[in-house]
Amino acid sequence: MPVLKGNAIVGQSGGPTAAINATLSGVIRGCCDAAKNGTIGTVYGMKNGIDGLINGKYIDLSYMWEDEDQLSLLENTPAAALGSCRRKLPDPNGDSDVYPKLIELFKKLDIRYFFYIGGNDSMDTAAKLDVYAKRVGYDMRVMGVPKTVDNDLCETDHTPGFGSAAKYIATTVTEVIADCAVYDIPAVTVIEIMGRDTGWLTSAAGAGAAVGNPIPDLIYFPEKVFDLEKLYSDVEKALAKHPNVVIAVSEGIRFADGSFVGEDKSGAVDVFGHKQLSGAAKVVASAIKAKFGCKTRGIELNTVQRCANHIASLTDLKESVKIGSEAVKSAVNGASGCTVVYKRVSDEPYEVRYETADVRLIANRVKYLPDSFINADENGITEDCLKYLLPLMAGETSPTYERGIIKHFTFR
């Protein structure tokens, strides 16, 4: 593969995570290394992903090269420092004017390396751009770099951002269980965790079992049908054991007819005439209250779980940096239309290898929680699941605080 000299551009896309900026830092670090042997000249950052780039919005990031303090602060900052978007590119074989506009900009800036950090929709962007660049003979290496708290990307053992969200969930669930345990009267608390299609994040609610912590009595996943009679039977058994029952549910749990549990079917409207969206936790808590008459509470972890960088997993942040710099290495070595993925070599000691995979194998596909990770009663996790989860949550980070207040990175 001939050496391709030129500049690089990096963008962030899709929903925020605690680790997506760590990957951005990894890409900047990788470009800096490639600059040392003259392959990459400078590195630009798209503002608000491909959407901003189409509108000519970008900044020069090379001022951060070897600024260890700023890179480290960036790695300990949640969300997407460059901004994000949810724009889907049109068919690269069609006649959209979006691609010529982008190629014109690439030529102007001499962009030969394109890095796009995102989930499966963003991998679709990378795949299409690669197709178009090849179609028109513009020599450019396009790399997708995975991220998503949902952990639902195919081809990779796990996704950057998942371990940190999992650590936040395991920590918070442990704290909520301690909170629930203080009164000696029957009460059921339902915690709703992200995951519209898959139960990866919800499985982390049970991770404490590996070190003997109390965990939720019941955990329900979108991969299994949610049935109210089964719930009542499960809760009855749990309440017979102790008064403070805690349940973790995925936001995406569904009834047998395929409808979401969290979707209100009562037709109730609020005081402003809007249809209520109850959320799975509130609906499950309400059902339990109606059945058992005990006190119930629904807790929605909401977006807090995806941006809680202050309790990030050190393993996740380190890997998220590394996958960014590996993407640059692979591109410099000739890869395009690819993404870098984690291949787990062993659980204990935990070891991953970085490999490349065709970006089209990730785009628009979903990886579900395997059956072997869900217990036979379909209301908890297995030893196999714990073995998978634990290494991803290992290690604590050192966020920066000033006068007790957390500090985040911002571009100058």
Place this chain on the structure above:
Amino acid sequence: MPVLKGNAIVGQSGGPTAAINATLSGVIRGCCDAAKNGTIGTVYGMKNGIDGLINGKYIDLSYMWEDEDQLSLLENTPAAALGSCRRKLPDPNGDSDVYPKLIELFKKLDIRYFFYIGGNDSMDTAAKLDVYAKRVGYDMRVMGVPKTVDNDLCETDHTPGFGSAAKYIATTVTEVIADCAVYDIPAVTVIEIMGRDTGWLTSAAGAGAAVGNPIPDLIYFPEKVFDLEKLYSDVEKALAKHPNVVIAVSEGIRFADGSFVGEDKSGAVDVFGHKQLSGAAKVVASAIKAKFGCKTRGIELNTVQRCANHIASLTDLKESVKIGSEAVKSAVNGASGCTVVYKRVSDEPYEVRYETADVRLIANRVKYLPDSFINADENGITEDCLKYLLPLMAGETSPTYERGIIKHFTFR
């Protein structure tokens, strides 16, 4: 004051906080010191507060004396390790059989020191017990030790537990603002913070301003009337400045007629026939969506904010230990029917003194956020508020993690 020799008992009462176990540790440490000169023999712990004690439930805690590892783990464990209750004692001048039962138990165990860690309702318990013991001539020193995330106790500069909840809120709000900032389209996020009667915790949402962090565009407190037209005008101005507007509201904000904003007035019932309790964040988000048509989201921090020991304030935990041991010291020196309070000596350098106050001055009373802490537009905090808040949130703790999972204390 003559030396009173005998045993001690300690209990926890009311809602959990991140620091109430630190105070328990402080009481145990104080009793251990008093045991060295022979004043206190042993220290017992009530299971589930006065409610458990009435039913004869207690444990001997002296096995923990000088077990630094266990005391430190206890200090870094949220909620109430001994369990809690919400039992209100009857009139101590009446003829309830509760008091004679308690005195009988005190005599059996030779209890001469009674420590009750709790909020204003729990101070009522301490006050009544003190009255009854004096009435029947049982020589016992009764001390209340304050705690509450709400920070609404009179006589004290602040309450143990508040600084940690405030630090969690300031951190989480900063992270949510980063999360909200990624997209370049108008959206309003409403974060609901605890505080049914007072805006202390909600004020912490603005604490980041002291170090130049972005803070919520608007903050609303229960101390001020919440008005929809004022909200619309405030939001319109905020949206004119940037697309991602973040609002912090106290759960206790009220309309001019005194009704809670979070109380659903539509009469809507859920699929199980129950009246919906929307919560202030959802109602405010819904109102903004109806008015501006933009994307909105309501986030309820819920009980997570009061039990998030993993991001506790070091200042709060240290003070919470110290106030427990100071309570023992004061009791040994003759105080009864009292509580220990913080008196702030200065903001910078921050310094507090520990003093005693009559427990009846705290019981059943509420301290509101002063007007000087709320801005003229009644939608944000002032410099005075920042000066008050910052020292309480200073310093980071070192929670114990095992394989990446947080570990908590449990009694053996």
